[in-house]
Amino acid sequence: MVSIDEINSFCKRKGLVFPSSEMYGGVAGIFDYGPVGVELKNNIKKEWWNSIVHSHDNVVGMDGSILTNSKVWEASGHVDNFVDLLVECKKCGAKLRADHLIEEILKKPTEGLSSKQLDEIISKNKIRCTECKKGELSSVSEFNLMFKTNIGPSGKEFAFLRPETAQLIFTQFKNIVEVSRMKLPFGIAQIGKAFRNEISPRNFLFRMREFEQMELEFFCHPKKKDECDLFDGVKDVSVNTLTAAEQENGAHKLSKKTISELYKSKLIKSKWHAYWIASRVKWYFDLGIRQENLRIREHVSKELSHYSASTWDIEYNYEFGWKELEGIADRTDFDLQQHAKVSKKDMAIHDEATGEKVVPHVVSEPSVGVDRAFLTFIIDAYNEEEVNGEKRIFLKLNPKLAPVKAAVFPLVNKEGMDKKAEEIYKELKKHFPTFYDDSGSIGRRYRRMDEIGTPFCITIDGQTMQDSTVTLRSRDTLEQQRVKVSELVTKINKTLCA
Numbered sequence: 001m002v003s004i005d006e007i008n009s010f011c012k013r014k015g016l017v018f019p020s021s022e023m024y025g026g027v028a029g030i031f032d033y034g035p036v037g038v039e040l041k042n043n044i045k046k047e048w049w050n051s052i053v054h055s056h057d058n059v060v061g062m063d064g065s066i067l068t069n070s071k072v073w074e075a076s077g078h079v080d081n082f083v084d085l086l087v088e089c090k091k092c093g094a095k096l097r098a099d100h101l102i103e104e105i106l107k108k109p110t111e112g113l114s115s116k117q118l119d120e121i122i123s124k125n126k127i128r129c130t131e132c133k134k135g136e137l138s139s140v141s142e143f144n145l146m147f148k149t150n151i152g153p154s155g156k157e158f159a160f161l162r163p164e165t166a167q168l169i170f171t172q173f174k175n176i177v178e179v180s181r182m183k184l185p186f187g188i189a190q191i192g193k194a195f196r197n198e199i200s201p202r203n204f205l206f207r208m209r210e211f212e213q214m215e216l217e218f219f220c221h222p223k224k225k226d227e228c229d230l231f232d233g234v235k236d237v238s239v240n241t242l243t244a245a246e247q248e249n250g251a252h253k254l255s256k257k258t259i260s261e262l263y264k265s266k267l268i269k270s271k272w273h274a275y276w277i278a279s280r281v282k283w284y285f286d287l288g289i290r291q292e293n294l295r296i297r298e299h300v301s302k303e304l305s306h307y308s309a310s311t312w313d314i315e316y317n318y319e320f321g322w323k324e325l326e327g328i329a330d331r332t333d334f335d336l337q338q339h340a341k342v343s344k345k346d347m348a349i350h351d352e353a354t355g356e357k358v359v360p361h362v363v364s365e366p367s368v369g370v371d372r373a374f375l376t377f378i379i380d381a382y383n384e385e386e387v388n389g390e391k392r393i394f395l396k397l398n399p400k401l402a403p404v405k406a407a408v409f410p411l412v413n414k415e416g417m418d419k420k421a422e423e424i425y426k427e428l429k430k431h432f433p434t435f436y437d438d439s440g441s442i443g444r445r446y447r448r449m450d451e452i453g454t455p456f457c458i459t460i461d462g463q464t465m466q467d468s469t470v471t472l473r474s475r476d477t478l479e480q481q482r483v484k485v486s487e488l489v490t491k492i493n494k495t496l497c498a
């Protein structure tokens, strides 16, 4: 498997991602997206939005602010509880995340362990600082991950940069219900920036301090979590599974199960939760993530967040192990009740079907980082092979995600081929992102496009000038076929819409 460091330098080389403010030394955990990267990132967001909002009659979107009244975060519990556990090196002063340090050194999971338990493990195993390799470590303390900033000129008012997008959905819940006239069950979705002052950001885009999230809060009547009319459409989705019981028994072997089996055996506790887990898994599979690299893992009880009745993570098998790509929690009515309590505003809504007034439950909250998804799609699509004694790197991205869909090359810049190529390029560009390249050998031009995952390359040659056909070359099979210029748009569009 390609290493994270290789992916990092590949992304920089190809204009996908750069360290932010690099010319001044950069900032750990903060990145900028370049010309190619921004296209891929936007395509991921577009596919998510289509599958969550536009494909469901009962889901609407919103776009909340980054700065909010700090009471939001008091009510949600973030001011008190949004902490990671920190140890400090007594010699070099390095600050390290205690659970990650133990996982790295002892190769053991630490989910749900308290600061006292982590302290005990550190002293029992005589774990030292991994930076200076010598220093003794302080005892474990809590570190709140929220960034604080001032609002207005007085310097007295402050706000937090949001550490998740979800709370903005809860605080606008009543307004949205009113204006969109949504009836239970329904969802509210959002894509936007989130900020976490991670103790030790690492693994490139996996753990950042500024990132983007795509989140859906799906609300339903607390007694109707099993009334899901969409379930049959996903019941046969089959995925590698690791249940809480299997983890507690020390069994870490994966077995493939269908969503229907998981729901019937009550391993996934409600039908709506099962529906959203299946839909999200299917989304990754449909966009090309290899099935063997993905699994769903149930949270063990000590790991469950205080607000969650049940959580499943979609995990990817990264170079540094199986890690969370997306979390899908049943968040109960915790957040709406908290905001009702702190704001003293009624968060209950009228349920038309039963005539009751209820505070709905978030039966499912699929939440994924755009950047983590971006990294995962690239790792999974990254391929190296040897063609005619030369190394070929190609990103086997689903054409829907590919930053550029087609590239147009004149074989030579003479005999009218350049003019013809430009004409074709201009026409294709009206339909999908297309790139024009007339410099270097054709082989070189192909390689450049393969590296950024362009599914089609079109070459204009001498024959084009006679019969209006071009060669259409496929990134994945390297197959070249002769295609009429007039058929190019339809042919390429067919793949993009598949």
Ligand code: ATP
Residues within 6 Å of the ligand: 164, 196, 198, 205, 206, 207, 208, 209, 211, 213, 324, 325, 326, 327, 367, 368, 369, 370, 371, 372, 373
């Ligand atoms: P982790 O255990 O990896 O810190 P988390 O459980 O704190 O993640 P959530 O709060 O559930 O994460 O956030 C939802 C999603 O947001 C995650 O599944 C991940 O895709 C993304 N995410 C969270 N923190 C980061 C980060 N620091 N950098 C990039 N993406 C992140």
